[in-house]
Amino acid sequence: MPDAEEEIAAGEQALNALDYDTAFKHFDKACKADPKNAVAFFGKAESALGVPKVEADEISALYKKAIELDPENPQYHDALASFCVDLGRFNEAEEHYNKAAALDEDNAPFYWSEFAINYARKAPVAMQQFLDDKTRDMIRAKALTYALKAMDIGKEDAKRVL
Numbered sequence: 001m002p003d004a005e006e007e008i009a010a011g012e013q014a015l016n017a018l019d020y021d022t023a024f025k026h027f028d029k030a031c032k033a034d035p036k037n038a039v040a041f042f043g044k045a046e047s048a049l050g051v052p053k054v055e056a057d058e059i060s061a062l063y064k065k066a067i068e069l070d071p072e073n074p075q076y077h078d079a080l081a082s083f084c085v086d087l088g089r090f091n092e093a094e095e096h097y098n099k100a101a102a103l104d105e106d107n108a109p110f111y112w113s114e115f116a117i118n119y120a121r122k123a124p125v126a127m128q129q130f131l132d133d134k135t136r137d138m139i140r141a142k143a144l145t146y147a148l149k150a151m152d153i154g155k156e157d158a159k160r161v162l
Helices: 004-016 020-033 038-048 056-069 074-087 090-103 105-126 133-150 155-161
Strands: none
Touching: 004 020, 004 038, 020 038, 038 056, 038 074, 056 074, 074 090, 074 105, 090 105, 105 133, 133 155
């Protein structure tokens, strides 16, 4: 029986070939072979994105397990944050983007700008039934705050420049 590292390598190869079902099976075997391997759980979550039968809550749990096993990996927080945005879980997404930024300060602006853009694009759609001028302004203000943070520009400087 292949060990976890062999299954992870096979899963990554399948994932690179966009064969999500095969990748998912390999990462699942890796998780069972080594239940403390964060890479296995992360790979399983990533491959699950392309497997329609896997529910969103299961994918979220896989990302969270990878984070539990390796809480200092910004890639895991970034991936979960992006997934949360897709689910409309914006507060959770914001939390994980900020955690990724704190763990990877050199790339913090990229995490914040990713949140700003995704939030600006997807929050109005997710909140469509509540979307009045006040809610639209609230969404824009949060997105703009993160965009400015990504560029290291304070609100007053932004006003001055504009």
